[in-house]
Amino acid sequence: MDEVCRIVDLRNEARHLPAIAAWIHEQWWSGSKTSVEDIEAWLEIHLEDALIPTTFVATSGAVPIGSVCLHETEAPDRPAYWPYLGALYVRPADRRRGTGAALVGAVEAHASRHGYAAIYLNAADAMVGFYEARNWLVVERRYGPKRLTIMRRQLG
Numbered sequence: 001m002d003e004v005c006r007i008v009d010l011r012n013e014a015r016h017l018p019a020i021a022a023w024i025h026e027q028w029w030s031g032s033k034t035s036v037e038d039i040e041a042w043l044e045i046h047l048e049d050a051l052i053p054t055t056f057v058a059t060s061g062a063v064p065i066g067s068v069c070l071h072e073t074e075a076p077d078r079p080a081y082w083p084y085l086g087a088l089y090v091r092p093a094d095r096r097r098g099t100g101a102a103l104v105g106a107v108e109a110h111a112s113r114h115g116y117a118a119i120y121l122n123a124a125d126a127m128v129g130f131y132e133a134r135n136w137l138v139v140e141r142r143y144g145p146k147r148l149t150i151m152r153r154q155l156g
Contacts, residue, residue, distance in 0.1 A: 005065065005099055007106045010046055010055040016064040017043050020055065023067065023089045046071075051114045052083050056106040058090065058099045066090035068103040070111060074122050075143065075150060081120040083111065085153075104134060112155040119155065122148040 010017065021039040029039065046055040046069065058066035068088045075081050085107050090099045111119045120139070123131055128138070128149050140150040 005058055005060050005094075005097070005102070007056050007058055007102055010043070010057050010067070011049075013057050013059065013064075014047055016057050016059070016067075017047075019064050020057065020067045020089075023091075024087050027089055028087070051110075054110065055087075056103055056110070058094075058103055060094070065094040066099045066103055068107055070107045070119070073120075075120070078140075078150070081139070081150060081152070083116060083119055085119055085121040100130070101134060104131075108153060108155060116155055118152050120153075121151050122146075123151055124148060 010020070017040060021036050021043055024039050024043075025034070025036045043055060046053045053069060053071035055067055055069045057064050066089055069086045071084055071086055073079075073082050074084045074086055085104065088100060088103060090103070108119065121131065121136070122143065124146070128151070131151050131153075132138075134153075136151040136153045138149055139152045142148075143150050
């Protein structure tokens with residue numbers, strides 16, 4: 001990762017919320033009824049003083065280059081799978097430099113520091129290897145309508 005990249009809590013860099021909402025919308029929600037404003041409202045909850053949900057931002061100088069969230073769940077029909085890492089995004093020009101791994105590490109450290117034994121995520125097939133290389137284990141394959149892989153990371 002570039003030395004100038006740093007990972008911060010969105011609560012400390014709230015000015016980046018609109019950019020993060022736009023990334024999340026473009027990556028996962030464009031073409032749906034969910035608007036950028038809906039995602040901004042969801043992210044505003046991450047600014048409250050709570051352990052979960054929370055969002056971390058990777059910045060290079062004053063510019064946001066990536067983000068990741070820790071939130072309740074993406075598998076409401078699997079109540080044991082809680083909390084969830086989600087919405088990992090790194091700008092295309094900044095990929096393959098360790099930023100994604102640093103963002104995942106920030107979520108893992110936050111969850112571990114606050115006593116969570118494990119965290120979960122849903123991964124598209126193309127991302128499973130990225131997470132497996134970081135000690136995430138496959139829990140379930142072909143979950144939900146998008147046929148995602150549910151993964152778990154044991155902490156501590």
